[in-house]
Amino acid sequence: MKGYFRYFSGKLVWFLITLIFAFILNFMLPRLMPGDPIAGIVSRMAQGLSDASGVQATYEHYTQLFGLNKPMLEQFFIYVNNVLHGDFGFSIAQYPRTVADVIKSSIWWTIALQLPAILVGWMIGNLLGALAAYLKGGYDKVLMPASLFTSSLPAFGMAVILLVVFAVTLEWFPTSGGYGFDMIPNLSWGFLWSVLIHYQLPFWSIVLVTIGGQAIGMRSMAIYELNADYVKYARFMGIKDRKILRYVFRNAMLPQITGLALAIGTMIGGALVAEIIFSYPGLGSTIFTAVLGGDYPLISATALIITLMVLMATFVIEIFYGFIDPRIKAAQTES
Numbered sequence: 001m002k003g004y005f006r007y008f009s010g011k012l013v014w015f016l017i018t019l020i021f022a023f024i025l026n027f028m029l030p031r032l033m034p035g036d037p038i039a040g041i042v043s044r045m046a047q048g049l050s051d052a053s054g055v056q057a058t059y060e061h062y063t064q065l066f067g068l069n070k071p072m073l074e075q076f077f078i079y080v081n082n083v084l085h086g087d088f089g090f091s092i093a094q095y096p097r098t099v100a101d102v103i104k105s106s107i108w109w110t111i112a113l114q115l116p117a118i119l120v121g122w123m124i125g126n127l128l129g130a131l132a133a134y135l136k137g138g139y140d141k142v143l144m145p146a147s148l149f150t151s152s153l154p155a156f157g158m159a160v161i162l163l164v165v166f167a168v169t170l171e172w173f174p175t176s177g178g179y180g181f182d183m184i185p186n187l188s189w190g191f192l193w194s195v196l197i198h199y200q201l202p203f204w205s206i207v208l209v210t211i212g213g214q215a216i217g218m219r220s221m222a223i224y225e226l227n228a229d230y231v232k233y234a235r236f237m238g239i240k241d242r243k244i245l246r247y248v249f250r251n252a253m254l255p256q257i258t259g260l261a262l263a264i265g266t267m268i269g270g271a272l273v274a275e276i277i278f279s280y281p282g283l284g285s286t287i288f289t290a291v292l293g294g295d296y297p298l299i300s301a302t303a304l305i306i307t308l309m310v311l312m313a314t315f316v317i318e319i320f321y322g323f324i325d326p327r328i329k330a331a332q333t334e335s
Contacts, residue, residue, distance in 0.1 A: 008319060015315045022307040027076055030299040037092045037294035038062050066092060066297070079300070088301040093293030099301045102286060107305075109178055110275070110282035113199065117206035118263045124207075125214025126256055130249055132215065133222030143215060150212030155273040159205040163277065166201060173201050176279035202274045210263070217259065221252035261317040264309070 042059045063069045066089070067078055082089060088099035128147070132140040150158070167175040179185070179194040225231065225248045234244045275284035283302060290298040 011315060011318045015311060019307075019311055022311070023080075023304065024076075026300050026303040026307060027079055028072075030294075030296045030303070031072070031075075033291075033294055037296065038066065038068065062095075066090065083304070089297040091290075091295055091298045093290060093295040093298065099297045102298060103283065103301060103305070106281060106283045106286045109280065110284060113202055113274070113280065113282060114206065115264065117203050118210060118260070121207040121210025122214050122256070122260050122263070125211040126218045126253070128211065129215035129218025129220075130222050130252070132219045133226060134245070140219075144219070147212040147215040147219075150208050151216055153209065153212075155205070155209055156277060158209050159202070159274050159277040162201050162205050174198050178281040198278075198280075202278045202280050205274050205278075214256065214259065218252060218256055221255055222249060225249075225252045257320075258317050261313040264313055 038059060042062060060069075067075055070078070086100075088103075091097050091099050091102050094102055125147075128143055132143045153161075163175060166172045174180075174197060178198050179191060180198075183191055183194055185191060228248075231244055231248060235241075273284070274280065275282045276288055279285065287299070287302050289295075290302065
């Protein structure tokens with residue numbers, strides 16, 4: 001029991017240390033970007049003003065509003081205090097909208113796109129990889145090159161291929177957006193059908209890339225486990241393959257579960273390419289717009305969300321491994 005406590009407390013300490021450094025970097029890096037985002041707001045707000053002093057007063061007002069007139073260290077402590085109270089401030093590029101409002105309006109689009117795509121791709125990829133390792137022969141010779149092709153293809157490459165083939169050439173699906181440009185979001189069947197049609201290409205562009213990588217990983221791990229000594233011994237003892245395979249694929253799944261946890265943790269950042277190419281109204285497009293506009297509060301908030309998701313996914317999977325991986329359990333019992 002003492003070994004388990006030391007294992008879990010060690011993971012928790014590293015989690016907190018990483019979180020602190022990530023928090024600092026999430027604040028600092030966006031503010032080191034070149035350019036002056038306040039100038040964009042002033043140019044919009046000061047249209048029609050010919051008085052230079054009026055423009056200067058407007059600039060100073062917004063600089064003070066966003067706290068950019070204070071020293072960087074003071075800005076950081078103000079930011080920490082606000083975040084702990086759930087306040088991410090106003091978006092610079094989309095002022096007067098708050099950062100929380102911008103994220104809330106787009107994050108559900110990303111979760112609805114990314115989470116099902118990652119899970120479907122993970123399940124299909126692992127199933128195909130396991131079959132390739134067990135059946136071998138012609139099945140493996142077809143699956144392996146196809147998996148290598150899809151996994152090595154950049155995410156934007158798969159998205160562009162689907163866009164050109166199914167949207168531009170065949171005209172089966174729309175080229176962009178999350179729903180019809182002439183529609184107002186509601187719960188009607190017409191709107192839901194439009195959302196479903198616009199959903200297909202971004203969804204399958206993520207699924208196909210995920211399948212390839214998962215199939216290759218599962219195939220490699222399953223082949224390794226199938227050639228392990230315990231499998232040879234079990235077969236020598238006359239144990240049926242069906243029973244052996246349960247242990248083989250359970251052991252082979254451990255690294256794949258880690259990959260799934262990290263994929264879910266990074267799904268908001270991973271949405272960037274697919275959402276930009278298909279102009280999908282999710283958080284990936286929001287991040288891209290924030291970077292172009294130098295929107296410090298929005299960049300920091302979205303980066304913090306991604307960081308927390310990755311750290312939480314990693315921490316949970318480490319704890320999960322402590323219970324299910326017999327090698328870790330043995331190590332903790334001995335200590």
